[in-house]
Amino acid sequence: xxxxxxxxxxxxxxxxxxxxxxxxxxxxxxxxxxxxxxxxxxxxxxxxxxxxxxxxxxxxxxxxxxxxxxxxxxxxxxxxxxxxxxxxxxxxxxxxxxxxxxxxxxxxxxxxxxxxxxxxxxxxxxxxxxxxxxxxxxxxxxxxxxxxxxxxxxxxxxxxxxxxxxxxxxxxxxxxxxxxxxxxxxxxxxxxxxxxxxxxxxxxxxxxxxxxxxxxxxxxxxxxxx
Numbered sequence: 001x002x003x004x005x006x007x008x009x010x011x012x013x014x015x016x017x018x019x020x021x022x023x024x025x026x027x028x029x030x031x032x033x034x035x036x037x038x039x040x041x042x043x044x045x046x047x048x049x050x051x052x053x054x055x056x057x058x059x060x061x062x063x064x065x066x067x068x069x070x071x072x073x074x075x076x077x078x079x080x081x082x083x084x085x086x087x088x089x090x091x092x093x094x095x096x097x098x099x100x101x102x103x104x105x106x107x108x109x110x111x112x113x114x115x116x117x118x119x120x121x122x123x124x125x126x127x128x129x130x131x132x133x134x135x136x137x138x139x140x141x142x143x144x145x146x147x148x149x150x151x152x153x154x155x156x157x158x159x160x161x162x163x164x165x166x167x168x169x170x171x172x173x174x175x176x177x178x179x180x181x182x183x184x185x186x187x188x189x190x191x192x193x194x195x196x197x198x199x200x201x202x203x204x205x206x207x208x209x210x211x212x213x214x215x216x217x218x219x220x221x222x223x224x225x226x
Contacts, residue, residue: 040195040225043074043082047201049219051090051120054204064118066092068217074128081127084142090120090217119151120215122205124183136191138199146181146205148215181205181215195225 052065072086093116126144133139152175182205189199200220207213 041076043197043223043225045072045074045197045221045223046070047072047219047221049201049217051215051217054214054216064092066090066118068219070219070221081129082140084124084126084128084144086122086124086126088120088122088124090122092118115155117153119153120148121151122146122148122181124181124205126183126185128185128187136193138187138189138191140187140189142183142185142187142203144183146183148179148181148205150175150177150179152176179210180208182208187221189221189223191225197223197225199223 047068047070049068050065051068068088068090070086070088072084074082074084076082124144124146126142128140128142130138130140152173154173154175156173183203184206185201185203187199187201189197191197198221200218202216202218204217205215207215
């Protein structure tokens, strides 16, 4: 969570600097601005937002949601397409506290506390196409492949009672999975003449090996074209 807060603060700082730069550019002459968006060949974009899993089988136990952060670099090709590479960090935390009175062997289970943390680290490579709507407004669909690494960390504490009183047992679990996904994204953004942009992105990662699983996301972002 501290890492995500740091990412959010970084995004706010970049946004504030971008706005300040735009106001500063308002006093400059037109000759100091790039004459055309075609001059931009590279870009860096950063986004912070929300993600959730969508299980098409309807199994709620396999659905998770949380915060997402990504940073992306892109290069415009002569064909008009843009080659993109992106790193994404996503994290979901959830806990469960329950009490029961059922018999487990010779003991009575009085209560349990579970804490889980699920982290997704992904690297994706793809292509996109920027389409101008009007002025500095663009939409940009994209398609690519994602290498997704899932880290699951869980801990459980069980409280038991027998004729001698109460006692507890704790368990820890670490599970790692690697997946290849089809990545589909769609962005809308406004790009200024000075190369700064502000926009929103939505999309999903479709598990290739598990076709009924999808991971969806929605994030605002800022960026710089140069």
